[in-house]
Each structure stands twice: as structure tokens, then as C-alpha cells.
Amino acid sequence: MKHLRPHDLAREHGISTQAVRNYERDGFIPLARRTPSGYRTYTEVHAAALRAYLALVQAYGYATGGEIMRSLNTGDLDGALTAVDRGHAQLLRDRSTLDAVGRAVEHLTRDREVAARASADGDPLSIGELARRLGVTAATLRNWEAVGILSPAREPVTGHRSFGATDVRDAELTHLLRRGGYPLEHIRTVIRQIRTAGGTEALSDALDDWRRRLTVRGVSMLDAAARLGGYVALHGITPARPGAAGEAAPGPESPPTV
Structure with a gap:
């Protein structure tokens, strides 16, 4: 896997390397690996996380964007999705x-x-x-x-x-x-x-x-969803889909069988 420096992540978005370190400290991107000499080294997973976080900030604001990424990076996928749902409900x-x-x-x-x-x-x-x-x-x-x-x-x-x-x-x-x-x-x-x-x-x-501003926010949410979906898949935290073991998965409007 390709290794990236803090400067590589920062340059893509026009931000400082200190901002990248702050996002790591705050849990918005996963922790970096360290070289034997103590330098941070990132991967495409970190790059995808940073893209997702910055897109979420545009769509949901700093607080909710940070909440979503911290939830994902601590394994709380349901918590992240709940925050996303709250944002869509507020827009509606x-x-x-x-x-x-x-x-x-x-x-x-x-x-x-x-x-x-x-x-x-x-x-x-x-x-x-x-x-x-x-x-x-x-x-x-x-x-x-x-x-x-x-x-x-x-x-x-x-x-x-x-x-x-x-x-x-x-x-x-x-x-x-x-x-x-x-x-x-x-x-x-x-x-x-x-x-x-x-x-x-x-x-x-x-x-x-x-x-106009609501339309911009809605389009930003679409972009954030794409970035977030890419990060979730790359990070390997997508749950198994219903029916993966050969069972027929219920449709989106089908009630669960009891």
C-alpha cells in the first residue's frame, strides 16, 4: 500500500500539515503509523477519511461532521448513520x-x-x-x-x-x-x-x-455520501449485507419476519 506524508494529505486540500495532525488528534481520521524514527506515515485509507471529513463539514457543519467521523473511526457505524439521518431529517x-x-x-x-x-x-x-x-x-x-x-x-x-x-x-x-x-x-x-x-x-x-442555500446543502450531502461510502468500503467497516449467505434479502419496504 502506498505510503503518504502529512504534506501529501494537506496539499490535496490546500490545508496545513498541522491541520492534518489536528484532525488525527481529534479522531476525524485514523491514527497514523509511525516510522522507526517517529515520523507519521499515512495511507489511502487516511486520504479517503480526510476527503470524507471535509465533505461532511461542507454538508453538515464541523460538529456533525466530526461526530460522524469519530463514530466511524471507533467502530460505531450505527452512530455515524444516525448522525447522517439527523442531518437529512433537519434538511427536510x-x-x-x-x-x-x-x-x-x-x-x-x-x-x-x-x-x-x-x-x-x-x-x-x-x-x-x-x-x-x-x-x-x-x-x-x-x-x-x-x-x-x-x-x-x-x-x-x-x-x-x-x-x-x-x-x-x-x-x-x-x-x-x-x-x-x-x-x-x-x-x-x-x-x-x-x-x-x-x-x-x-x-x-x-x-x-x-x-438556494438548502439546494446547495442537499447537493453537498450527496457529495459527502459518496465520499463517506468510499471511505467506509476502503476502511472495511461495511456490515455483511442481508442475504449474503444465500437467503433472500427483504426489500426496502418489506417488514421483518417475526
């Missing part, structure tokens, strides 16, 4: 949230009258005044506050709620989305995104960028 949740927010923003954009009224400045309103403006009860507004949609200021002396222009906008948009049948948890996400973006139009642009 992010896509679902993005779709829900996108539909809500389309709803808001169609009702330009409400959007314009919600964007207007004005004097702060009490909870009763805002409730009358929307045609809802004060209890409804308190519920929206409790779930994190509204966050009104408090009068310093009386402690009464004071809804400024931004709070009124959020309440107007919440009322519109509730009439459209959206659950409060989706509305909370939309309102928070609107606060961050600065309005529904800016949020639409932000959603386009959000979708």
Missing part, C-alpha cells in the same frame, strides 16, 4: 418550513391592502384598541403573545401592553394568516422572518436565497 424540516413560509408570503402579497395598512406608522395602541381594530378579543392577542408571535412593550408605570407600529403590523399579518387557516407555529416563523428581513418584499428575496 427546513424545506417544509420554507414551503410553509413561502405560501404564507404569497397569501400576504395577494392582499396588498392589508400589507399596506400593516406597514403604516402610527401611535402606539393599547391591547383593547388593537383588539377593536382587528375585531378580535384581547385574549386572542395575549395568546399570540404567549406563542411568540407578538412582543409588545410595557408601559413603565402601569405595566400595560403598548403595541407600536411593528407590533401592529405583526398583528395585522397574523390576523390575515389566521383567516387563511395557517397554524400559529407557521405564523410565528413567518413573522420572525419578516422582522429579520424588514418586510414582505424583502422576505420574498430572502426566501429565494434560503431555497
